[in-house]
Amino acid sequence: MSELLFEIGTEEIPAGYIQPALDALAAAAAGKLHGLELAFESIRTFGTPRRLALAVTGLQSRQADRRQQHIGPSKKAGFDANGKLTKAAEGFARSRGFEPEQLQVVTTPKGDYLMVEEDVQGQETAALLPPVLEALIRELVFPKSMHWADCSLTFARPIQWLLALYDGEVLPLTIEGLTSGATTRGHRFMAPEDVAVNGIDSYLATLAERFVIVDPAERRAKVVAEVRRAVSEAAGAEGAQPVLHEGLLDTVTNLVELPCAICGRFDRKFLHLPQEALVTSMREHQKYFPVVGADGRLLPLFVAVNNTRIADRALAASGHERVLRARLEDGLFFFNEDRKRPLADRCPELSGIVFQNKLGTMAAKSGRIAALAGLLAERIAPELRAAAVRAATLAKADLLTTMVGEFPSLQGIMGRVYGLHDGEKPAVAQAIEEHYLPIRAGGEVPQSLLGALVGIADRMDTLVGCFAIGEKPTGNKDAFGLRRQAIGLISILRGLHISLSLETVAAAALAGYAGVVEQNPGVAGEVVHFIRLRFENEQIAAGLPQALVEAATSVGFDDxxxxxxxxxxxxxxxxxxxxxxxxxxxxxxxxxxxxxxxxxxxxxxxxxxxxxxxxxxxxxxxxxxxxxxxxxxxxxxxxxxxxxxxxxxxxxxxxxxxxxxxxxxxxxxxxxxxxxxxxxxxxxxxxxxxxxx
Known part of the structure; x- marks a missing residue:
């Protein structure tokens, strides 16, 4: 059994592209090897910002010899009335390199057909691999690709080198003038020269010597260890722990080849910012890890992960501190300015934000949500009607704040913070934040019924409006995230055990668009059917038999x-x-x-x-x-x-x-x-x- 090592060396690839590309590379390689009837023991992928690599072990060194059947015309078409072969049958035999006398009759599920059997000699794996590797490069898809120089090839970033080894020997491969070899490259700054390798083990060891941790899982563990070390070594940080956000860990892992963490500080005055705003500023813009104390509250500390070893930690920390200080000064300014105006005063200005060209402005949407949320409250919890209308009226107002303009992921969160500052009831402020939940499939749902009512109204308004103007998801096209909206609606109803008639709510939502869209009663049914399909998919994905799920939904899904x-x-x-x-x-x-x-x-x-x-x-x-x-x-x-x-x-x-x-x-x-x-x-x-x- 043999091994294959293939590395595509590039300029720095965006962090979010790397893991999906490695997954696609492994799947495509497995598919192509299976298609060639080449067995293998394992496929592993490695990746850093500068490389995507594939390692196949236990690879079959040669295709097995096999007998291949070629099916031709049917028996009826292959023989005439006298039982002699027709010209169609003779032509088929000769097209396959056989004499007509060698034709056989075989019974298939479709009937009797003429057939010839060919003895096919297996090819050497080394001869089969170069076209496979070229196809892997050309077929790899990224969210955005680019051309460079005079190449017709597109890739996430320009390809700089190719490493292709089969049992230590270079596989001949040339793409756009770039020829494969037996060399890789170490860390861009600490060991940039070419270095030869002769196999998978050699590749891993050689890159490690040249300051590259090529295995993403190993590199991720190193990032975690480095961040924790940096916090533990920070003076005055007793009991401190870094906030290891999974998404940020994934990003940082694919931003570096050798993680080296350093802990910095910022002025305590910035702790007056809402915790979510501080964390977002550090995480989204700077890719820094926040630090909390034993009580879970933020400390004036952060951890940055560099891609090189740090000789002067104080100097490196001061550089990160200057950058973060500027960000936080902006955030504190935005926060203080935003609080000078109540959320309620911003609501009329929502008329300047377009929700959808054919469906009007965000002000109109807020009015519809408020009316629908009030209607839902009357039927489910009448005592919440006034609060539901108030929360829905204010739900989108924070879109006009500078904090949300700077950090869009804070929408809803800042609405809660500003609502409490304005003196709104805590339940109303909480509902402003919660109406966006769940943000993603499987995410946290609203904890309060009030937040759930506003969230249901918001999602149903979007679904009905888009269906009414024909903006329905097709294939991969879902411009308004209607699938996500439907799944979120189901999650809210399930999570808070809210029993209601979807058809009735959809009809009420459609009535809210009177004068804007045609009042087609069939729209409500279409929306409910769309939600039902998402519901069925969820249940089946959870492991329930399709027949069982459809047995229930087919007789009623309105609730x-x-x-x-x-x-x-x-x-x-x-x-x-x-x-x-x-x-x-x-x-x-x-x-x-x-x-x-x-x-x-x-x-x-x-x-x-x-x-x-x-x-x-x-x-x-x-x-x-x-x-x-x-x-x-x-x-x-x-x-x-x-x-x-x-x-x-x-x-x-x-x-x-x-x-x-x-x-x-x-x-x-x-x-x-x-x-x-x-x-x-x-x-x-x-x-x-x-x-x-």
Whole structure:
């Protein structure tokens, strides 16, 4: 077994591009090797700002010899009426280098076809790899790519060198005049010269000697260790701990090849800034790690991670301190200026911000959100109506503050801070921040019902407005993040267990656009269907069978919380021994009743003992199940329904549903329809029936 080492050396690649590129590189390499029928033991990737590398171990050194079948025309087209080969058959044979007499007939799922078998000799892996490596370079996709010099190739940054070794030997590869070799390069500043390597182990060791930690996981661990060391060595920082934000760790890891951390200080006056503003200023603009004390409060310290060893720590720290001081001075100025005007005074100015060209301004959106939030509060928690309207009215006002203009990620957070400063009720201020939650899939949801109501109103307003003007997501196009909005809405309803009618809320949101968009009643249904698809995808991704999820959603999704409860009940009940049999019987019932909607049953027309027994069982089960269904106790209701399995089986064994007498036939169909309607109150369990092979 052999090994492959391939490195693409570049100018500094943006930190956010590196890990996705390494993942894509590994996936593409595995796919191409599988396509060539070359086995391998493992694929690893390495990356720094200046390189993307691929290491394959246990690589098969040669393709196996194989016999390959080539399918030609059908037997019918290959032979004429006299049983002789047609010209089509002869042409196919010769196109493959065979004599017509060598054709065979083979049976396929589509029928009988002519076929020839070819003995294919496997090729040496070394001969197959150069085109693969070139394809890996040319097919790698980045958020933004660039041309350089007179190259037609595009890449994240200009390629400076190529390392391509197969069992220590250079693989011949030339792209845009750049030829592969056996050398890599060390740290740009500390060891920039070319250095030869002869394999994967040599590559890792040689780069480590030249101040490059090429393994991202190892480099990330080094970043963490360096940051912690810098804080522990800082004078007067007893009990201090760095705030190791995962996203910042990922970014810093891919900004450096040799992490060297240093702890700096800033003036205590900046601690008057909201903690979120301080952290954001350090993290987003400077890529510095904040430091907190034992009580969790920010200390006037920060940690910067350099890409070189530091000879004069005091000098390096002072440089970082000057840069951060300027940022924080701006932030403190913005903060003090913003507080001179209440949020409420800024609301009219939202008319100067366009929400969407066809949907009006952010001021109009705020008015719609306030009206919808008030309506939601009236139906869910009437005592919160005034607060919901107030929070929704102020929810977007902080977009006009200089702090949010400088740090967009602080939207909502600064609204809370400024709202409290203005004397708004704490619940209203909290709702201003929370209405943006969750920010991403799986993120934190609002903790307060008030924040949830405003968040629901905001998301539904966006969804309905965009659908009304035809701005629906298609493929990868989702300019307004409607998928994210729908997932966020589902998360809020689930997280706070809010039961409501999506159709009603969507219709109310559409009414808020009166005079702006056409009042097409179908828009509300489209929006609910869109949310339903996101909901189903989430449940299936969580590990539930698709059939189970669709069994619940197909009979009703207007209230997602209710739908979740029915899904849980179906999931619990499906392990019962009698459930698969009942599901199979229900599928049969669904096929029989088809378009029948009547459920009136005339006992006088029940002549067979089995149908009388089924009617009695249905009556008893309905009496027990209906109160449970009204209470949304779906699992006990389903357990009660399972008792009807045996009467249903006997009914199908002895009763002819489609009797010649029209009245009896209709009565039996009504009996089955009534049974079906009861079960459909929970889900269409016929979808969960699996046919035995």
């Amino acid at each position: 997602p919380v209710d739908c979740l409860m029915r899904i849980e009940a179906l999931n619990q009940i499906r392990s019962q021994e009698s459930f698969p049999v009942l599901a199979g019987s229900f599928k049969r019932i669904r096929n029989i009743i088809k378009d029948n909607r009547e459920t009136a049953i005339d006992e006088a027309l029940l002549t067979e003992s089995a149908e009388k027994e089924l009617f009695a069982a249905l009556t008893a089960v309905r009496a027990r199940a209906l109160p449970l269904l009204e209470q949304r106790s779906y699992e006990p209701a389903l357990l009660a329904m399972l008792e009807i399995k045996n009467p249903v089986d006997r009914f199908f064994d002895t009763v002819m549903v489609m009797a010649e007498d029209a009245a009896i036939r209709r009565n039996r169909l009504n009996l089955l329809t009534a049974l079906g309607e009861l079960i459909l109150r929970v889900g269409d369990i016929s979808r969960m029936h699996v046919e035995k092979e």
